[in-house]
Amino acid sequence: MSNSSRDTAEGAGWGSAERGTYRRLMPGGAEKVSWLDPRMLWAARNGVLASWFGDPTGRTRSRWTAQREAAGAPADKVIRRDDPDRFSFLVIGDTGEGGEPQYAVVPGLLNAGRDTRFAVLASDVIYPVGSAGDYGEKFFRPYADYPAPIYAIPGNHDWYEDLRGFMRVFCDDAPPLPPEQPPRPLTRAWLRSLLWHRPRPDDGRGLAEARKLRAAPAQQAVQPGPYWAIDAGPVRIVGIDTGLLGTLDAEQGAWLREVSRGPRPKILVAGSPLYVDGKHHPCPVEGGGTVDDVVRDPEHHYVAAIGGDIHNYQRYPVRLPDGRTIQYVVAGGGGAFTHATHTIPRVAVAGVTERDFRCYPLRGDSLAFYSALYGRRLRLRRFFTLTEAEAAAVVAERLGIGPTRPTDPAARVTRRVRLVAALLGTGRRPDRAKRIRLPVRKIYTQVFSPGSATYSPPFFKCFLRLDVGPEEIRLRCHAATGNRAQEVDPPVEDEVTIPLA
Known part of the structure; x- marks a missing residue:
């Protein structure tokens, strides 16, 4: 296995190294997302509007899930697969900028993950606003050669067009929601509706052509909505949608409590992390309680909680009073600009110290x-x-x-x-x-x-591979620097074995 950034500077991608082959996968003239462009910031305004005038995503999410149930999706939102007791899957977070950092992840991901049974995209599948028209070059093209199904959890950027593109791609081409009754004039909801960003009527015209890039039967996945659970081998993977502001509505919170019951070991995959940058963000649930309350409950048997949204890798092994350890992981390094790790202060949270904490980049x-x-x-x-x-x-x-x-x-x-x-x-x-x-x-x-988006290595991107067995899970964080050496043999930046008993 090649050297990692913990071994040598060359393993981190520094120095004169051969550029990777990822650019051959990219379309010509790919548009670069610039978060310093006022036009881009204006298009992505819905998060700010939701914080000022009230967050409508809970109601919209409820309408999407009701529509999916009416179309025949399982009411419990559980995807039941036929995976064996030993299998592997990938987790990739915050992928869809469509530039060199995203495509640089792909060759190593295919080399290290070609034998995996499926992949999960954790948060922000498409930047800047989740448009259906962007899926061709930011989802279907980069992962065209990944041979297995891909499931997804939306991030805040996927919600900037009310989840329309996400639902079309991952939820059986769900039709648009019917228009709602307009809000009363001069209310906060009315002001929000005047400024709200919505998809263009012609958005996604090229989606049928883009789907041909991942048209093999083995690549297909249909999920029951923006949140779901997957029963795979001995574990249940629970994916939650934290919307625009990193919270859960009451309906999804009730579902989370219900689907978390039982002795089966569980892994949470969320749109935002519960521990990040040395702080605890338990994720409030409308009506009371938090997501982390559910994760920590010994009756629910969670062993890990993985969140996207922050564009790097972090891991916090939190030991609970009853002796269990839950691995809290940030996994948002799949392709978007890199969030700094050097701004993280010396870690001392929930009993986790610098000795226990891991991050990438260093x-x-x-x-x-x-x-x-x-x-x-x-x-x-x-x-x-x-x-x-x-x-x-x-x-x-x-x-x-x-x-x-x-x-x-x-x-x-x-x-x-x-x-x-x-x-x-x-x-x-x-x-x-x-x-x-x-x-x-x-x-x-x-x-x-x-x-901080750059277009020359090292990029400090990453993805997770989880190898599941009857008694334990091995979680590894693989690096993608953009250099050829790390494409051929993606180095392991962190590894932990998680017991299931």
Whole structure:
């Protein structure tokens, strides 16, 4: 197996390396998604409108699921497969930007996952607004050669056109919902409806042609709606739709509690993670309680909770008072711009410490990546750009942790290196957080990260492979850098064995 970023800088994708073959898969003239383009931000306005004027996704979701049940979808929303007691599947999060970072994942995914029984896309299948017309180049083309079915959970971006494209592709070409009664004038709902982004009438005209790219019978999957459960071998995989604002409506919450009952081991796949960036986000359910309450309940037998939305990899092994350990995983590195990991402070949450925590890219690689990016964009390369060794050294100093990659040469941490690390929001040790209050971390995550899409390696993308057996699951995070070496043999950046007993 090839070296990972934890072994060598070359394993992380740094240095002069042969570019991968992924560009041969890409269509000519692929449009690049720019989150600094005001037109793109305006098209993706529905999340902001929902937070200001009320979130309508619960009602819309209920209408979609009622329509699917009327069309014959199972009322319990459980997909029952015939997988054996030993099988494998993939999880890929936040895929659909359609550019080089997404396509760079594909060759390694096919090499490491060709024998898997199915794949799950976890959140944000299509950027920027989930349009049906974007599925050809952002779903059907990149995964044309993946031989098995693909199921999906929508993310907030898939909801920016009321889930219309998602339902057409994954739910048996579900017809449009009939129009609702217009809201009363001068109400919050009325203001929201005036500004709400909706799909174009002609959107998705090329969808029938795009479907031919994944037309083999073995590739077909029909799911009962935007949330579902899959009974596969000895486990049940429960997929939930967290909508525009990362919450569950009461109807889906009741379904989640019902489908979680019983002794069968379960894995949650969600549109947003429950632990991320060193914090707990339990995901509220309308009417009371949280998703994490359901996951932690010993009667429900969850062993892992995987969420997308944040575009990197993180893992938190949370040990519960009853002695069980649940693996909480962030898996959003499937193709969209990279969210920084160097902004994650020293981890101390729910009993999980830095010793237990894992992330990809490594914090030092994340800082080196961003320093080079903003050195180019601000035309201050000599000031901003840090070597991988300098970035790793200053991260270790600021967080009080040892070097993750011991093969890096010792680097001198100068005043310039410390200043760049501070400007780029490098996470701090908890004992220093109160002394230095720079607002850079929140601004960095919400403003700078979305402008971080690059089109040359290393990309620091990833996907998960889960090997399920009667007694345990082996979860591995595979890297995709965009370089040829990592395409041929995708390195394992993290691995954990999860007992099912």
